[in-house]
Amino acid sequence: MGIQSHVSDDGKELVISIQGRFDFSAHQDFRNSYETLDSQPTRYKVDMNETTYLDSSALGMLLLLRDHAGGNSAEIEIVNCSPDVKKILTISNFEQLFTIE
């Protein structure tokens, strides 16, 4: 399990990559990845390329990020989802709240 994040050179985009299982044990690292920044980015990208599993508490964490990033005006992309991960996001209708690729 690991969370890695980096800000683009122009400081406008934050990419958060999640490795392994995305569940409650990741919540502290996940929050730190966007709460400890000096300046707030305008766009967010959550990279699920190496995410093997996602539970309902991870759904809650994605909503936390969304509210932090400005709620309805937030620009958050969730990318590189495996079929299993995508299925869970779709069932919960998260494509209405996030751009899911």
Place this chain on the structure above:
Amino acid sequence: MSQQAKPLKILIADDTETDRRILEAIVRREGHEVISVCDGQEAVTAYEREQPDIVLLDALMPRLDGFGAARQIKELAGEELVPIIFLTSLSDTESLVRCLEAGGDDFLSKPYNRVILQAKIKAFNRMREMHQEVQIQRDQIASHNDHLMQEQTVAKQVFDNIAHTGCLDASNVKYLLSPLAVFNGDVIVAAIRPSGSMMVLLGDFTGHGLPAAIGAMPLASSFYGMVQKGFSMVDILREVNQKLKQILPIGVFCCASIVDMNFSKGKIRIWNGGLPDCYLHRSGTGEVEPIRSTHLPLGVLDDSSFKDDCLHFEMEVGDRLYMWSDGIIETRNPKGEMYGEERLQQVFAGNKVPGQVFDDIVNSVHEFAGGERDDDLSLIELTMAEPGQIDGGPRDYSPQRHSGMMEWSMDLELQPSTFRLFDPLPLLLNILVEVPGLRTHSGSLYTILAELYSNALEHGVLGLSSELKHTPEGFAEYYQQRQQRLDTLEEGTVAFSMDHRVLGDGGELILKVTDSGTGFDHQNNIDNPHKRVGYSGRGIPLIRTLCHSLRYIGTGNQVEVVFRWDGDD
């Protein structure tokens, strides 16, 4: 140079003593061993006894002349090259020709020129050595070939033993496959699933010979093992792909089509990775629908990138599906032209009796190839039949049907020391996927187990409230408290109870999770969708979409999920 060369054994036959002595002297001086005789008869006897490397024969001798002796020596030598040089005072063309016709390799006119004689001995020795080398190599090649044929026979027996359990003799199947096709890299496997549908795979490995054949073994054994146990087509595809990816070197892979023919529903499901278009021939209208390859061949991608999506087609009874390797299209006529797809389409276009298409194709290709049988043709025709009509293959699948876990139940209760250290989910999932039909659903089952377990543990045993999760700070607080309470927990249990039954073609899993907590007002909470606030409350709606039903029992500390699966999945 001659000093370094291995001394030769040279037979000299000459009835003139002085000539003989001179010759002996010249030859000995070169370091060779000399056997000396006085006539042709003696020469033949000496040859048999001494097996000399080179023979020098006087043409005219008493008892048996040089010509006669040369013939006999050449006959005795058989495949060995024994250079014979005639020694002659004759100089007319006719006599010299006779020398060569009698089997002589060259002649040397008397009186002898020492330098020329030495040069000729050397030259013929080189030729003799070269001949020996060629013979040794020829024998090696022959023996390697024998070995190879022997190995292929054994390998083919092994393959046939693995592949013999199939249902290629079923009444709705026609196929063409050369007896040694496995060494062309072609393989056809077919078996009836427990649900009564027929699964067929046509594969074409890259390359020829043993490297092409080697992948056919694990392919066939996985295929037959899994089809009989009722695994789904997607599971089988994935397993075969992963196995081939793991064992085959880069560059060796298997173009394949796999089809699952469901007779009771009149449908097929097909996956084509790298083979030429399969044809679906409608018996009613004579129309042909090509089914294109939409995937990479088996053994190229690792499991995570592998695509298993299949195409679905309805088929009337009598409709036929054709699958082939590229051998047909690439068959060449004596002029070197390829048979090509257009000629194949013409066969279908010109056909009046659907039952003859198969023979029409085979005849057309053979005729095109100029009557020569091509071993590289692999072709299979599958006809949609009424359910229950298919008579091929072993019929008795009932023992296999239950070869995985089918009807069973189990209970597992976890206690505080276990909660802290042990994640029970992988264990439970491993048990569930022992039911072949549940394997396809492992992703959903894991989500169901994980959500039910965290609810039971966090709300039931640890008494945490979702209310906390209404704010971002509360969300963090919730998981802090979770850890604290877990560390100091002294009592409490979560019990799983699982029960699996056969249901029609598939089965039903009833999963109950009971916690030691006091429960909650489920009627006004969970069952009310407007209750969802903040960052929680998404687990139960998620489960509801994944299973057949979910209900809370009693005070709400017990939840029951019913999960159903269909043998057709």
